[in-house]
Amino acid sequence: MAIVFQPTEGLTDKPFHYCPGCNHGIIHRIIAESMVEMGILEDTVSVASVGCTYNSYDYFSCDAVQAAHGRAPAVATGIKRTLKDKIVFTYQGDGDLASIGTAEIIHAAARGEKITAFFVNNAVYGMTSGQMAPTTLLGQVTTTSPFGRDASYQGYPINVSELIAQLTGAAYVERVCLTDFKNIQNAKKAVQKAFRVQQEGLGFSMVEFLSTCPTNWGKEPVEAMEWLKEKMIPQYPLGCFKGADIDFSKKEVQA
Amino acid sequence: MAGKRVLMKGNEVIAEAALRAGCRNYFGYPITPQTEVMHYMAKKMVEIGGNFVQAESEVSAINMVYGAAAAGARVMTSSSSPGISLKQEGISYIAGAELPAVAVNIVRAGPGLGGILPSQGDYWQATKGGGHGDYRNIVIAPASVQELYELTVEAFNLADKYRMLAMILGDGTLGQMMEPVLFRDEEPIEKIEKPWAATGRGGRDFHNTVTSIYIDPDDLEAKNIELQEKYKYIEEHEVRYEAYGLEDAEIVITAFSTCSRICKNVIKQAAEQGIKVGMIRPITLWPFPTKIISETADLSNVKAFLDVELSAGQMVEDVRLAVSGRKPVHFYGRMGGNLPTQKEILDKIIAIHNDPNEGGRV
Amino acid sequence: MAKVTFRDDLCKGCGLCVYACPKKILELDTKSLNSKGYHPAVCVDPDSCIGCTFCAVQCPDSVITVER
Numbered sequence: 001m002a003i004v005f006q007p008t009e010g011l012t013d014k015p016f017h018y019c020p021g022c023n024h025g026i027i028h029r030i031i032a033e034s035m036v037e038m039g040i041l042e043d044t045v046s047v048a049s050v051g052c053t054y055n056s057y058d059y060f061s062c063d064a065v066q067a068a069h070g071r072a073p074a075v076a077t078g079i080k081r082t083l084k085d086k087i088v089f090t091y092q093g094d095g096d097l098a099s100i101g102t103a104e105i106i107h108a109a110a111r112g113e114k115i116t117a118f119f120v121n122n123a124v125y126g127m128t129s130g131q132m133a134p135t136t137l138l139g140q141v142t143t144t145s146p147f148g149r150d151a152s153y154q155g156y157p158i159n160v161s162e163l164i165a166q167l168t169g170a171a172y173v174e175r176v177c178l179t180d181f182k183n184i185q186n187a188k189k190a191v192q193k194a195f196r197v198q199q200e201g202l203g204f205s206m207v208e209f210l211s212t213c214p215t216n217w218g219k220e221p222v223e224a225m226e227w228l229k230e231k232m233i234p235q236y237p238l239g240c241f242k243g244a245d246i247d248f249s250k251k252e253v254q255a
Numbered sequence: 256m257a258g259k260r261v262l263m264k265g266n267e268v269i270a271e272a273a274l275r276a277g278c279r280n281y282f283g284y285p286i287t288p289q290t291e292v293m294h295y296m297a298k299k300m301v302e303i304g305g306n307f308v309q310a311e312s313e314v315s316a317i318n319m320v321y322g323a324a325a326a327g328a329r330v331m332t333s334s335s336s337p338g339i340s341l342k343q344e345g346i347s348y349i350a351g352a353e354l355p356a357v358a359v360n361i362v363r364a365g366p367g368l369g370g371i372l373p374s375q376g377d378y379w380q381a382t383k384g385g386g387h388g389d390y391r392n393i394v395i396a397p398a399s400v401q402e403l404y405e406l407t408v409e410a411f412n413l414a415d416k417y418r419m420l421a422m423i424l425g426d427g428t429l430g431q432m433m434e435p436v437l438f439r440d441e442e443p444i445e446k447i448e449k450p451w452a453a454t455g456r457g458g459r460d461f462h463n464t465v466t467s468i469y470i471d472p473d474d475l476e477a478k479n480i481e482l483q484e485k486y487k488y489i490e491e492h493e494v495r496y497e498a499y500g501l502e503d504a505e506i507v508i509t510a511f512s513t514c515s516r517i518c519k520n521v522i523k524q525a526a527e528q529g530i531k532v533g534m535i536r537p538i539t540l541w542p543f544p545t546k547i548i549s550e551t552a553d554l555s556n557v558k559a560f561l562d563v564e565l566s567a568g569q570m571v572e573d574v575r576l577a578v579s580g581r582k583p584v585h586f587y588g589r590m591g592g593n594l595p596t597q598k599e600i601l602d603k604i605i606a607i608h609n610d611p612n613e614g615g616r617v
Numbered sequence: 618m619a620k621v622t623f624r625d626d627l628c629k630g631c632g633l634c635v636y637a638c639p640k641k642i643l644e645l646d647t648k649s650l651n652s653k654g655y656h657p658a659v660c661v662d663p664d665s666c667i668g669c670t671f672c673a674v675q676c677p678d679s680v681i682t683v684e685r
C-alpha cells in the first residue's frame with residue numbers, strides 16, 4: 001500500500017488551537033498543500049490578521065508578518081511592492097476584512113495589487129466571542145444581535161465577493177465552501193488558481209470561504225455544516241464572480 | 256545636485272533626502288501642510304523605479320510602511336497632526352515588531368481639525384508614545400531646511416540601527432520655507448543586515464515571523480524589558496542638541512525648531528539691553544537632552560529658564576523635570592498657528608530679568 | 618485494500634470525518650478519551666475502507682493518514 005494522504009510539510013507540527021470542527025483547519029491545510037504542490041513555500045510571505053487566526057504564522061511554514069486589525073491588505077501591499085517576485089497572501093476573517101478593513105480590501109483590489117486575499121466568512125466574530133459581523137444573516141442571533149439581526153436598526157449583510165468583483169483591478173474572485181470532499185477539492189483549486197493569477201501578475205485575487213463557527217453558532221460541528229448549506233449559501237452563492245474565463249490549463253494565459 | 260547649493264522648499268528637501276538615503280518606498284495620503292512631500296515623491300520615486308502609493312488613508316499608509324519595513328526595505332511616510340493621530344496604532348505595531356521606518360510630521364495647529372498653520376502641539380504625541388503601550392520613537396526636530404536634509408538622512412540610519420521608528424517633527428513654517436541647501440556628493444548610508452525580515456524562506460530551515468503579539472505574559476514582559484534596554488542605550492548615546500551662551504547666561508531659553516530661530520534673534524536683542532541670554536536647542540526631542548539642561552540648572556550664573564513653544568506648553572514639562580525645581584522654569588507660547596513675535600519674547604525676558612521667580616507669570 | 622491511521626492526540630472529536638465517510642465506518646469512540654479530553658475518531662470496520670480520503674480531507678486537524 002502507498003500513502004495517498006498525509007499531513008503536509010506546508011504546515012508546522014504545532015497542533016491547531018481552533019475549536020473542534022472549525023473550518024480554519026481545513027482552509028489552512030489546503031493553502032499549505034497548495035504552496036508545497038506549486039513549489040512556492042520558499043517564496044511566500046503570509047500576512048496574519050486579527051481574530052482567531054492571529055497566530056496563523058505559527059501554523060504555516062512560510063515567512064509571515066502579523067498585521068493590525070483590518071490592515072492586512074495594506075501590509076501585503078507594502079510587502080509585495082518590495083518583494084515583487086514573491087507570493088504574498090492575506091488570511092482574514094469577516095470582521096477583519098469586511099468591517100474594520102473595508103477600505104483596505106477595496107483599495108488593494110482597486111489598485112490591482114498583485115496579492116491574494118483569503119477571506120474566511122463565518123457570519124460572526126469568533127475570537128471576541130460571537131458578535132454580529134457584517135456578514136451575519138438577517139434573523140441570526142449573536143451576542144450583539146440577541147433578538148436576531150434586525151434590518152431596521154442593524155442593516156443588511158454584505159456580499160463581499162460580489163462587491164470586490166466589480167472592481168477592475170480584481171482579476172479573480174471566487175466563493176467556495178468546505179462542506180464535503182468535492183467542495184474542498186474545488187476550494188483547493190480556487191486557492192491554486194488565485195496563486196497562479198498572482199504569479200502571472202494579472203492583478204488582485206480573492207477566495208471567500210464560507211465557513212462554520214460551531215462554538216459561536218451554538219451548534220455541533222456537523223450541525224453547523226448543515227446550517228451553512230441551508231442558510232448561508234442562499235445568501236452567499238458559491239461560484240466565480242470574476243476571472244471565470246482565466247484558464248491556466250491552456251499554454252497561453254488568457255485573461 | 257551634488258556639492259552645490261540649491262534653493263529648495265523644506266517639504267521637498269525631506270523627500271529628496273529620503274531618496275538620497277536609499278529609501279525606495281513612500282506611502283502617504285494628502286494633508287496640508289505636507290502635501291509637497293508626497294507630490295515630490297509621486298514624481299521622483301516613480302522616476303527612479305521606487306514604490307510610490309497614495310494610500311486610501313493615513314491608516315492604510317502606515318500599514319503599508321509596516322509591510323515594506325517587515326520585508327526589509329527602507330520606507331517612509333509623511334503626514335500632519337490629524338493624520339499622525341490616525342497612524343498611532345500602526346506606530347505602536349512598528350515599535351512592538353521592532354521595525355525600522357521613518358515618519359514625518361509637519362505639525363499643524365490642533366486639536367481636532369484645528370488649523371493649517373504651524374504648531375508644536377504634537378510634542379507629547381511624538382515623544383510620550385502617542386499610541387498604546389510602553390514604547391518610544393526617536394524624535395528629531397530640525398530647525399532649518401539644511402537640517403531637514405541632513406537629519407532626514409540620519410533618521411534612516413538611526414531607524415535601521417535601532418529597529419524602530421524615527422520621526423522628523425517639523426512644522427508648517429519649515430515645510431513651506433525655502434532656503435539654500437548644500438547636498439553632499441555621497442550620503443553616509445549605514446548598510447545594516449536584516450536577517451529577521453520576512454522575505455520568503457529561500458532555503459532557510461526556519462520561517463521568519465514579524466509580529467508584536469506575545470500572548471504569554473512572561474514572553475511579553477521579556478520583550479518589553481528588551482525594548483526598555485534598547486531605549487536606555489539610545490538615551491545614553493544618541494542625544495543631540497545645540498547650546499550656546501550658557502557659561503554667562505542669566506536666563507536660558509529652551510526652544511526647538513522654528514521657535515529656536517525666533518529666539519536666536521531675541522537673544523541678540525537682549526544682549527543689546529545688557530541681558531545675557533543663552534539657549535539650549537534640543538535636536539533630538541527623544542532622547543531628550545536632560546543631562547545638559549540639568550547641568551545648566553546647576554550653573555550659578557543661571558537665574559531662570561524660559562521655554563518657548565508653539566503650544567500650551569508640552570516640552571516645558573520635560574525641561575521642568577530636568578531642572579527638578581532648582582531654578583524657576585517659565586513658559587511662553589502661542590497657539591492656533593500664531594507665531595510669537597520677537598518683541599513678545601523679549602518682553603518676557605525683561606520681566607524675568609527683573610524678577611527671576613515671578614517675572615515669567617502672565 | 619486501504620487503511621486509515623489516526624493521530625489520536627490531535628483529534629478533537631468534531632465528528633466531521635464520521636459525517637464525511639461514504640462507507641459510514643468511522644465513529645467517535647465514546648469509551649475512551651484522548652489527552653485533550655475528546656472522544657477520538659476511530660475506524661470500526663477497517664476491512665470496508667476504500668481509501669477514498671474523504672475523511673482525511675474533511676479533517677481540520679490533519680489527524681488522518683490514508684494508505685491504499
